[in-house]
Amino acid sequence: QLQLVESGGGLVQPGGSLRLSCAASGITLDWYATGWFRQAPGKEREGVSCMSSSDGSTYDIDSVKGRFTISRDNAKTTVYLQMNSLQPQHTAIFYCAAGLPLACIATIHSNHFDSWGQGTQVTVSS
Numbered sequence: 001q002l003q004l005v006e007s008g009g010g011l012v013q014p015g016g017s018l019r020l021s022c023a024a025s026g027i028t029l030d031w032y033a034t035g036w037f038r039q040a041p042g043k044e045r046e047g048v049s050c051m052s053s054s055d056g057s058t059y060d061i062d063s064v065k066g067r068f069t070i071s072r073d074n075a076k077t078t079v080y081l082q083m084n085s086l087q088p089q090h091t092a093i094f095y096c097a098a099g100l101p102l103a104c105i106a107t108i109h110s111n112h113f114d115s116w117g118q119g120t121q122v123t124v125s126s
Contacts, residue, residue, distance in 0.1 A: 002027050002098055003026055004022050004025075004117035006094065006096050006118065006120040008020040008120060012123070014086065014126055017086065019081070020080065021080055022036075022117055023078050024079075029079065031101065032099060033050060034051050034097070036070060036094060036097075037095045038094050041092075049070040052101070053101045053104075059106065061108070068083050070082075086124045093120070094120050097115060098114075
């Protein structure tokens, strides 16, 4: 059974950077699409970035393009989210997820992500 564990969250000042990690246990991510989601206070969870299982292509929502980058290690056991130029509006709980390959084709198909981490808190504040 695929288990995902996030780490790397914390408190950062506006303009700062964080790199979130998502480690998979029990299996490699070769055949899974992977993604990062966030849930800000009082808001619904939304997909932020995803990576295809087939060719490693990525998709980012418009609001994070050029600011967030999803990547994966060569062993395909860890997925990262590099976040730069963070602002208070980026404060949220971030979750990583894995799912069917079609979960990340042209966009983030949230309904096809079925394995989730426990979440890691990111707080941007001075």
